[in-house]
């Protein structure tokens with residue numbers, strides 16, 4: 001299960017990434033969570049205390065130089081396909097059973113930015129996505145244009161997180177168009193911050209055939225966790241039911257299209 005999460009800013013991508021990763025880890029499955037948002041905050045959502053935030057890989061200048069052969073001051077020549085096979089084990093921070101890789105602030109390619117940092121990060125993401133053994137949860141910034149083609153093709157499902165509103169659904173449709181252009185095979189939508197009594201039928205009718213994988217209720221505890229810098233994950237009902245339903249729906253979609 002290789003899942004990339006995207007959607008409009010603030011819809012709940014990082015929250016969903018953390019909930020999926022921790023649920024899978026609690027089920028005893030090996031899982032790697034990748035924070036691919038330059039404005040990284042997945043560590044906090046997974047439960048890493050503020051004083052222990054991992055340094056992003058994009059800031060590890062010596063590592064980037066060693067792996068890509070780039071020389072500061074010269075900069076023109078570097079390996080675009082560096083060896084990254086040992087990096088997950090060396091640099092993942094393990095938190096509540098989830099292996100977390102924090103990439104940091106460099107485009108992971110696809111948008112014309114080719115620099116040693118992006119070459120290393122892109123190679124790492126693709127390598128992790130292609131490893132058969134673990135589930136991968138990729139928390140991305142809004143949009144998909146920074147995903148390289150190889151990375152996009154290795155994703156088994158892209159989840160677009162939307163809030164229950166027309167503007168958010170409109171963004172989901174725009175992301176779908178971009179995703180199709182870079183050959184992301186399967187897309188699904190999760191509607192987050194749903195309040196009781198809300199009728200979602202009209203909105204889901206606008207998804208133009210994209211499957212609705214599930215919904216997550218607006219939960220003051222999730223908002224409070226963020227205020228306090230804690231993980232939104234509780235492992236309790238009704239959260240457990242919502243997240244397990246989303247995981248089941250992903251499995252169904254992936255199998256249907258296999």
Ligand SMILES: Nc1ncnc2c1ncn2[C@@H]1O[C@H](COP(=O)(O)OP(=O)(O)OP(=O)(O)O)[C@@H](O)[C@H]1O
Pocket residue numbers: 007008009010011012013014015016037141142192193194216217218219220222223224225226227
């Ligand atoms: N189901 C929910 N109930 C209540 N609050 C929520 C819920 N989901 C997310 N939030 C809150 O909404 C805010 C945005 O969530 P989050 O950081 O997960 O979104 P994001 O899409 O990753 O944002 P960004 O685009 O900045 O990366 C956070 O304060 C979070 O606690």
Ligand SMILES: [Mg+2]
Pocket residue numbers: 013014015037041
């Ligand atoms: Mg986020």
